[in-house]
Amino acid sequence: MSTPSLHRLSWLKRYPLLGPLFGLLFVLGLFEIMVYVRHLYSDYPTEPWAHFFPLEPRYNFLTAYTIGLTLTQTVIVATGALGMTVIIVAGGIDLSAGSVVALASVISAAILRSGHSSWLAALAGILSAMLVGAVNGGVISGFRMMPFIVTLGMMGIARGLAKWVGDNQTVNYNFKSTEGVNILMNNPAQLGSWDVPLWVPPSGVIVLLLLTVVMSFVLNRSVFGRHVFALGSNEDTARLCGLRTRLLKVGVYVLGGLFIGLAGVFTLARLQQGDPTVATGLELEIIAAVVIGGASLTGGVGSVWGAVIGALMMTALKSGAVQMGWPSYVQEIIIGLVIVLAVGVDKIRHRGGS
């Protein structure tokens, strides 16, 4: 009787990924139109809207080059978002992600500087982030503390550690951009060895794509993944059903740390130096990407594909704004609006459902 029937559910509800995907396409389309319109009116700089459509030679937003660039710039946030999705779906949050990205990249850089192999450096960076995750998860489940508070504390601790390891300055090392982990974030064309067009994205994008496929599978199909959803949906029920909730929580933060550490390695590969002050506020961008992608901060809902789309949407907004020549404050305002809008739209979408 009062049970709503499934076929009355809109297909947006049945395929929740479509929402963020439409959002992304909308943003891309909008910039495409705006860039084109600006081109049309560029001969009439006295028009009142000339301020918003400043002169620029290019009149196409969706070029292979900008798409490749957007993908490259998305990698760091999206990789972090893979880990953050797991944490948020499990009903947690990790505010220390930005600091841990810095810590991981500084530790990797320090190991590179001492002459070790680049892959060992990457491994060390990732392991350090997983260790931080283990501490976060251990404290949260061991002392039954709020994830918000614990990771807020860790945000400061990890940032401090990063500065300590880097002796309060950037860690520079002698390493060619064509070697080791550095290839992750560099355009294969710039590596010089292969004959590829300039727009081909670097291998980091491929790595991200593969990891997203794997994580989507792990979250949706593995026993661990279903347990993560159950934990975030209702911890008491999870306990009732015999799940090892405490261990599970630690595992969630360790897995999250793996991706946050990897984001740190990507950051290092991009900057070519370990900067302990890098990625300040990155955690909020990551959380925003996850939430734009349809996750609920109360747990039990979320998808890694959504999170990647969310990250893409934010990068597209940024690079679009740059191409339009808008000042950075406009970018900030727009991204803020989009976060609130995305979650607001999601709320309306789910209204009446339960």
Place this chain on the structure above:
Amino acid sequence: MRLRLRGIEKSFGATRALAGVDLEAHAGEVLALIGENGAGKSTLMKVISGAHSPDAGTMELDGQPFAPHQPRESSDAGIAMIYQELTLALHLTTEENLVLGREPAKLGWIDRRRRREIARAALETVNHAHLPLDVPVRELSVAERQIVEIARACASGARVIILDEPTSSLGRADVQNLFHVIAALAAKGVALIYISHFLEECREVAKRYLVLRDGRSVGGGVLKEIDDNGLIRLMVGREVSELYPQLPHTLGEPLLKVEKLAGPDSKPRGVSFAVRRGEVFGLAGLIGAGRTEILRSVFGLDQASAGSVVVAGTPLRFGRPRESLARGLGLLSENRKEEGLLLNRDLADNFTLSRLDTVASRGFVSRRRQLAASNELIKRLDVRTKSAEQAVGTLSGGNQQKVAFGRLLHQQATILLLDEPTRGIDVGAKAVLYRQMLELAQTGCAVVLVSSYLPELLGLCDTIGVMCRGELVAVRPRDQWDEHSLMTAALGRE
């Protein structure tokens, strides 16, 4: 005539929630509103409270046309709702709650003296002047909070008070107390609408009844002139001749032995009992007697402080729900919304959560097998749902409970610890669960049934134990009990 509804209809998309409801509530009288879950009671309440606007039909309040567009209009007109889930601000004091939203003020500052007067008067109207005014309401018992909620309705000048399943979490003494309050309010000229599944409660508190079925009012009149069978026939549209099916089952050797089990706060206090294979073992008692605590510490959700639990001859370690599960124990929580179910996940996840390994291979869940297992359970338990992929939270209470119970079937529990399995669910769902319990007993499972509903215990159990203040005061075969002796024992007067 205080409140009169004529031909109320309301649809949500293709679903017709109300298909013509006539209702008359008189001042100074209690009307029992009876119907299965999903019969449209809650929608009707939402129409009266202004949360929904009806598609058709009229409402009159004291002879004046009444068409509230939002809850505020309805409460201003003097209609108050007391919901199953109480709506008090737990951190505020009794006094603050009593005037919440209607604080007496001068120039924006609370008039504290006036507030106290209003609060005192409100508690006096419901004969509970002794309740503390300066204590946060979370310190009060559930029963006391409910009284505060009713007092708040009175303080707002309610002319019609609607109580939705008010006794579902109360013990017998608190229920009696509540009935006195209701009678007192009726005597003061308030019209009350009392919604409950418990027919004998309705008879006790109300004079007239109205039965809803499939969104229609199908019958009404004076309760004295109709028997329970007649009411049930109206509710379900069919005869429930075998609500408590008599399935022959033989009792085997003891499967679960609880010895001198004790928990914190003397709940339980050194309780011993044994449940045999094929036995339905009932635990009666008042709310707070320690029945829930026994189940939780046996299962390992709460830490027992002393005693032992032996399953099929081997001791069970305390505080390890995972191990208990592996040993064949299954617990149905008394609180399906807060503990029993993942409300925003689908049926398939909820059915299979405690034994995902049975639908997985090498750590990965096979959605196909998960759905197959779920569909089988949906059929077996007659769960009313469109598919196994619907969120459990969208089902009606009875169907939610079937899902929670279905999880125990999926994990193939052989010792079922059922905590108030039929609380707040409709007759149809009850019948399904009763039959399942007895069928499980037939196959040699041990069922421990905690219930505050005595007819249910007497209708199903082979053995009934009565708890009183943390102690198991008496364990006897069913035919040596009746409602009166169970209640006497539960009150500790045996």
